[in-house]
Amino acid sequence: MITGLQAQQNANHIQLDVKQNIQRKNIHIPNIEGYQSLKGDFHIHTVFSDGLVWPTIRVRECWAEGLDVMAITDHLEYLPHKKFMKGDHNSSYDLAVQEAKKHNILLIKASEITRSMPPGHLNAFFIEDANKLDKKKPEKAFEAVREQNGLMIWNHPGWKAQQADTCRIYDIHKQLIKEGRLHGMEVMNHTEWYPIVLQWCIDHQLAVFANSDIHDVNGYVYDVKQSHRPMTLLFAKEKSFTGVREAIESARTIAWFDYQLAGPEDLLKQLFEASVQLSSPYYKNGDMEYLELSNNSDLQFSFLNETPENGAPASFILKPGKTIIVKVKKGTRSFRCTLDNCHIGMFKNLQVELM
Amino acid sequence: MITGLQAQQNANHIQLDVKQNIQRKNIHIPNIEGYQSLKGDFHIHTVFSDGLVWPTIRVRECWAEGLDVMAITDHLEYLPHKKFMKGDHNSSYDLAVQEAKKHNILLIKASEITRSMPPGHLNAFFIEDANKLDKKKPEKAFEAVREQNGLMIWNHPGWKAQQADTCRIYDIHKQLIKEGRLHGMEVMNHTEWYPIVLQWCIDHQLAVFANSDIHDVNGYVYDVKQSHRPMTLLFAKEKSFTGVREAIESARTIAWFDYQLAGPEDLLKQLFEASVQLSSPYYKNGDMEYLELSNNSDLQFSFLNETPENGAPASFILKPGKTIIVKVKKGTRSFRCTLDNCHIGMFKNLQVELM
């Protein structure tokens, strides 16, 4: 039989390495002149609308995945769990806000105004009381956002459930833009990307967004170890609510979605230049020179060589955090490339000059 | 400007490979003579007590991770979210049961009776109405379980919050065992393993359990791609509620936790023998013979060679789904090993005879 002494020794072996020890990933997105790069997701659901996790989980997901700023945007109108939930439209924020502070995450108070098209779905940010947005008419909801000095974006304009065969902009959106009350649009949402919406943002100087619109557990939908959720990159004067707001109002954002980037030409060019370096030639062999092309960011770049007569490959990829060797003919002066994955308009890709 | 035609073409690019395509993992645990191996987790929380995900997520987690049977065991007494939740003690089951049927998962109706020690925490399984277990006195709760023809197990007996310096069994547990009303105990829970509790189960012929006691997202706590959550392996006459119940009542279970296995000697031996094969010698070189030791299961085995004079290593590991080469002296008749990771009692490891 077992003695008391033995029992005591054999009471409890705690084996912590059964568990993963999750730490926050430092995502490498370089800053650009005068601005700090921030990573955000501005479209997130919880059990308080039709999401499937508790608000605090959303904060910890964003923290672990390296985000700086987030908005929980539970629907005002679509509440399939309401039979089982109490609380009001502020509850998910209220439950998450301290967790966000503990994790040094900027949690923006927000709501999703969820209507048939037009106007479709819009997110309101920097609001004070979500309950006051719960109005019958969308115009009244927008009015409440204005009264609280909130910002608004148009979510997934090309979503097939609302625009099956086309993707067009309606009078209500044009009106909101004209009045300075629509500050951005999602050019990427979940698994979808809408090139025409990028063009609208460029034309109207609105902020582009790539958001997850996550309902499920985020790590079950996206491979957060090897890849990342859709993210909105912001170039802000500081990491603060003020900084985030000013970056959105100034349209200093880039949408990042899998290996695709979309945004204004000047911003994307600066981001590329801060991310990628071409060395001077370190070796010559016959009539070829060898150079290193090095990527210090977690972004990927896909190059189309516009002057293939320089001897470099017609196309090549530079992966996140990697370096490749590029061989060019001796005396190569120019090396113009189109970046296949960097979108600066509906039919327009970023061109860069290496060297 | 953008033409309508272009707009249409550029409305929406759906890129499904941005997402993971999660499919159910087939876990390889061999059947043993007359019994089918089932994988279960009998201790799971949701937002309806102090867990952090919706009940349907729990079903999809179990499905993806390859489990066959599960019990959602929300606390009857500890309800920190109650300010925000409606519903009753049956709600988490009610919300999950159809999702379970769709995924071919056996969802056992259950509850956790959550008291200070003694009696500590107990899970009740195969109950009909959880609300009727919500009694002031634990004895009354146990009585309600009996009235509903439920089974009960004692959860994490060595949990330091309740037994800081020891791990002892109380009169109430002895009484329940004597009356045939306690059918098993957790020998492993979350990150903890209690060797003495294994001994109690062996001595009293109770079913051993390894359960996750998951509150968080399961895939954030355990590395479900490379490893697995704590699981209770059942050896059942069939995959059905009846089969699961009979296996528990007959104590035909093995606890599986990281690389550790714990359970009754005969069962563990049969599982080992169904998992691992030693080939006959396929090559001879000098005075050594070469054999293959092959593992067709997803279990790992850690061998201590009890007759090192046979020329094989003093210790070696055989990983899940792998084959290793074992060299022994020619004419080796016996090859007795102790399995370092297979526990059949508090101070006792399984011994096996290879060949």
Next chain:
Amino acid sequence: MITGLQAQQNANHIQLDVKQNIQRKNIHIPNIEGYQSLKGDFHIHTVFSDGLVWPTIRVRECWAEGLDVMAITDHLEYLPHKKFMKGDHNSSYDLAVQEAKKHNILLIKASEITRSMPPGHLNAFFIEDANKLDKKKPEKAFEAVREQNGLMIWNHPGWKAQQADTCRIYDIHKQLIKEGRLHGMEVMNHTEWYPIVLQWCIDHQLAVFANSDIHDVNGYVYDVKQSHRPMTLLFAKEKSFTGVREAIESARTIAWFDYQLAGPEDLLKQLFEASVQLSSPYYKNGDMEYLELSNNSDLQFSFLNETPENGAPASFILKPGKTIIVKVKKGTRSFRCTLDNCHIGMFKNLQVELM
């Protein structure tokens, strides 16, 4: 200062877990009626021709990756390292053969006859003395293979370096086939796949091959943890040289390359049926029935639903070792699918009847 005692204690900490502990992967390819499945690579180079690793490494690579049979096929004619190498055309075999025996790998004595097109490159297997194949005229080399009772296959017939704009069969190959001296062709080699060559093999009842033609370190070219090198699957009466030879002569082989499979219809159908099971309906909801489609192999299958009116998706993928849920309309009798990744002719994919 350091004392002797301390020095002794601090002499050498051996930390084995700095290294990977590589064990042989058990690849799951089911046997089919009357035949054992074997995995082979019949085109491998070493430092003795233009490869970059020592012959013993080739054996250990094949062992770790789960292969059963291999052929080292150094070129007879192309020997760029010869300034630094001694030995003869048998040396790479001689150096590898004992390593193969220790690892229970069937190492077939072989050579690559390396000529401009026609006849291009051919591998000779089951030869006795590679030096005797080193002849000026290819016909003489083929004659030496015949004298040694060897088999021959045509390597990478569509290789662009030899057939830039087409892929045609020459008189010499037709002659060899007619005389029963050409026993197979590579339908897949390295990164290339030649649909027309599959058709030739089907038309002439020759064995299909998928080989790596590896020159570099195999694990640097292919992701051997998550994926696999090109492999030739053989269906043999036994795991032996005789068994391998008979399987090739009987054209009982299937080429496996990334997610593609190519081979004779009956064989591929049997392999599919041994790999994939559709359950009977386990749940009904409205007018839909739920079934499990389960894959017990390490192969992937890509389905096109030929009767989408049954309610199942138009296309779906079943990953290696996974199970998916398939929903069909109640009373569905037939479920015919084309397997997009299973090639049984140049323009022909395998059709299967699920249920």
Next chain:
Amino acid sequence: MITGLQAQQNANHIQLDVKQNIQRKNIHIPNIEGYQSLKGDFHIHTVFSDGLVWPTIRVRECWAEGLDVMAITDHLEYLPHKKFMKGDHNSSYDLAVQEAKKHNILLIKASEITRSMPPGHLNAFFIEDANKLDKKKPEKAFEAVREQNGLMIWNHPGWKAQQADTCRIYDIHKQLIKEGRLHGMEVMNHTEWYPIVLQWCIDHQLAVFANSDIHDVNGYVYDVKQSHRPMTLLFAKEKSFTGVREAIESARTIAWFDYQLAGPEDLLKQLFEASVQLSSPYYKNGDMEYLELSNNSDLQFSFLNETPENGAPASFILKPGKTIIVKVKKGTRSFRCTLDNCHIGMFKNLQVELM
């Protein structure tokens, strides 16, 4: 039958994604004041002694794994492959040197002088002609190194094959140190680490080395995706042969092996300080303040809190490229930690002051 047209279309599908696309990993080791961090491996074998890969593979391995400098150190005396190899002691360098130039890798001309103990094994670097080191007496070999203005290090002093029960320094080594002819020692080699050798290096101001001593394929021995080979970190005035030589002669090196670091206190402290940042408090809750501890390097650090009364955990780990939250009591002034994995002497670990 197949038409010519079809044949042409079906001649050759090149599927590049069957292969891995290996690009050079940028290892993040911060520079320190005035010096550039370089990553090196100074002990590597090829087929020209007892290694198993061709010299060019060694260069490509180092390139892919992010190294800057390497030395191929084939044995002068132990040549088990010599029956099959021609060439001389310079051949492996001669074959690799152009590959190194193409990859921007500094390849140091080197050899291993391979004797029984004493003197054991020594590597000679920066030599001109390895053949001239091939002498009967070790003293003559050392003399040849001096004549060529080479440097020397003592390899694996604690290797059990040569010092089974102890690890002592012999007169010959003391003599070489005294004469300024021994410039470093391996404190880590392959899977071994010798704390006493670190102390000797500190006492005599010699450069510490961690080298792979790789014979096999490097990626098969070490997990080069998730972890790294043993490396010698050099802090050099520039990336050049001159810079490497000066760093070794000045003993500005740190040994890096799995999660262990070993080297001189001042250097290791600077490396830590350049790698890890503690933020100021960003949140207060009750009497606790929250800070971020962030690691911008690919090194791991393991902390023992020397003032646990500050409320932080007694021990914690900060993984490569990650950030953790540290909670301390409000008004915490000092936060002294011992770094469990940073060795600055035989019984001495680095202490750091956070904040």
